[in-house]
Amino acid sequence: MVSVTAQQLPFFVYGTLRPGEPNHDLFLRGRTRSEEPGRLDGAVLYEGPGYPYAVEDRGGVVHGEVVTALPEVYGELLVALDRLEEYAPGDPRSLYERVEREVILDGDGRTVRAWVYVAAPSVAARLRAAGTPIGSGDWSAR
Structure with missing residues (x-):
C-alpha cells in the first residue's frame, strides 16, 4: 500500500494524463479542482511505448499541466496514479519515480511544488x- 504524504501536492502531468489524452478521462475527470498549463525545467521528454518519459537533464524543458486534485479524493488518486505509472517506492522494477519538483505555471510564471513522475x-x-x-518537450505536439 502506498503511504499518503501529509502534504497534498498537485501533480505535473505531461503525457497520457493531459486533457484530451486517454488517461485524463479515466483518472482525472471529476477529481480535480484545477488544471493549469505549466512546464518543468531541467528534464527532457522521451518517446515511450505509447506514453512518454521525462528524464531529468539540466538542458531540457517538459510541457504539461499542473493538476490540483480535490482534497476528498487525493489519497485515492495518489494510489491510482502510482499504480498507473508502475511506481512502488524502493522497487527496482518501477518504471517511474514520483519526485517533488518545482514547476512553472505558464499563466503567471509562478513556481509551485508538484509531484512529477520521472523515468x-x-x-x-x-x-x-x-x-x-521529443524535441519540443510537448507530448501533445509530437
Whole structure:
C-alpha cells in the first residue's frame, strides 16, 4: 500500500494524463479542482511505448499541466496514479519515480511544488543511451 504524504501536492502531468489524452478521462475527470498549463525545467521528454518519459537533464524543458486534485479524493488518486505509472517506492522494477519538483505555471510564471513522475534510474539510463527525445518537450505536439 502506498503511504499518503501529509502534504497534498498537485501533480505535473505531461503525457497520457493531459486533457484530451486517454488517461485524463479515466483518472482525472471529476477529481480535480484545477488544471493549469505549466512546464518543468531541467528534464527532457522521451518517446515511450505509447506514453512518454521525462528524464531529468539540466538542458531540457517538459510541457504539461499542473493538476490540483480535490482534497476528498487525493489519497485515492495518489494510489491510482502510482499504480498507473508502475511506481512502488524502493522497487527496482518501477518504471517511474514520483519526485517533488518545482514547476512553472505558464499563466503567471509562478513556481509551485508538484509531484512529477520521472523515468526511474535504469529506464533513464536506457533512454539517454538509445531513446528518442521529443524535441519540443510537448507530448501533445509530437
